[in-house]
Amino acid sequence: MANLGDRFKTGDSCVASGSYVFDGYTSEPSTPQPTQEERVIPLERGRVFPPIRSTNRGAYWKLQRLQ
Incomplete structure (x- = not known):
């Protein structure tokens, strides 16, 4: 269970259905920032955390x- x-x-399996907020890239640099639509995502348990599509980069x- 997640808290x-x-x-x-990106690539981790979701352990709890919920709303997730972008918390930085997995590698440098920290820019450009994701689009407004990409900053918060709904994700269901068992799904895989996605990359930021607009930058094609892994994310936390x-x-x-x-x-």
């Missing part, structure tokens, strides 16, 4: 709300 604030990265995702 609010837990951090995951932080759980902000459980479903």
